[in-house]
Amino acid sequence: MDFQYRKPEFQDGVLDFRRFVLLVTHQFSDRIRFVSELELEHAFVEGQVDAGELELEQAYLDFLLSRAFNVRAGILLIPVGILNERHEPPVYYGVERSMVDTFLIPTTWFEVGAGIHGEVGRGLRYRVYAVSPLNAALFTVEEGLREGRQKGSETNAGRVAATGRLEYLGIRGLTTGVSFWTGKSGFEFRPTFDVPVHLIEADARYTRRGLELRAQFVEIKVSNAAQLNDALTQRVGVDPNIGERMRGALLEASHRFFSSRRLGEVGAFVRYDKANTQAAMPPGALPLGQFDRDAIVVGATYWPEPDIAVKVDYVFGRNRSTVVQAPNSFNIGLGWWF
């Protein structure tokens, strides 16, 4: 659950019940489990109106065969990055998710598919899934891949995408991982051309005695971006300026400096967050400075209980444009998880 007050600079504040999540699970046996997550975004859904969304973010059967080899099928969370598979407000600092986890890794990213997962040795985990691809016709320069998610709704599966993650949790407090996603996403333009998209990601998270450090890097290659831009220009009359490469990174340091069994915990954080959806352009196209964005976010979180987080932060937004200014914003959030 995620309830927010957001106040961008020069605009009125917004109160928003951002996410309401229901988790339904069933254990058929020790080896077969069903997991689902139904999420209502922005509290209200109405047909044909850009209001809220009701999303089935997860709904899968897990066949637990052995520690090293298990099979999963249904609507799956894409195993990319730190946040996508573990995205509830109490586990991350900041009212809003980072730009890296919004525009480059479009959290919460879920698709229909099937795959295998398991763990070997002292904490080496893997997940490999075949899933429905993105829809390149819906990529935007503002939000990168985000609008291209098919979300398991009558998805085109003419070409199947592959995604996976390898992570190591063998050292107490440290989680490191690498992820990938690759798929041909131009099904609306075939057979004229296709749009292969490749994403690679690396991350690390270290926690010790209240100190937490996070680092994440993402690089995306959109092949045939020039043809995609031409085709979309013909379709809508405006050049969408999709970049050939998108790139982003974040660094975050935080510390829980107050801890009391009765009163809870308080932590503060600082984050550097950078997302450039036009890191490289197709030949002949020029990048626009407002899409080379970064931000410094400072804030604090109070946990009266480990599963409840009261958050406050201030975002110093920046971009490379001399015309379009990136607004700063002040945000308050209340999130919980049960």
Add this chain to the structure above:
Amino acid sequence: MRNNNTPTREQQGPQRRLRSLTRLALALGSGLAVAVAVAVASQEPPPAPPTAQTVDVLAERFSFSPSEIKTTVGTTLQIRLESDDTSHGFRIIGTDVNIEIPKRGRGTTTVTFNAEKAGRYTFECSQLCGAGHSFMRGVIIVSDARPAGAR
């Protein structure tokens, strides 16, 4: 001609008995020594007292760290469990171990597992803690050989 130093028949009797007794004693002593040596050599070492091993395990959504615990037969394994977020469960499948791990900041809980038989024992979170709950699994590997570094 008789040598006067030669013992008479009466004198030879006790000496012969003495030699016989000496030989018998030596034979018995040797036999006993061999028997003791054989017995000592073939004797099993006395059973070692059960060893104890303590492992700290951190639970968080959605992992146990470490997720693999190695021990040997005869070891009493003490697993100290602590959560870094919400409350979790800890169940060793096939045993009666099933305990709640308190929330972050509410202390630790300890379970005792007697490694009586070699094998792999899967443990898992037994309290629904989120959509990645199924990832929270690990294994205790009980082997006959003593692992390096075991206390």
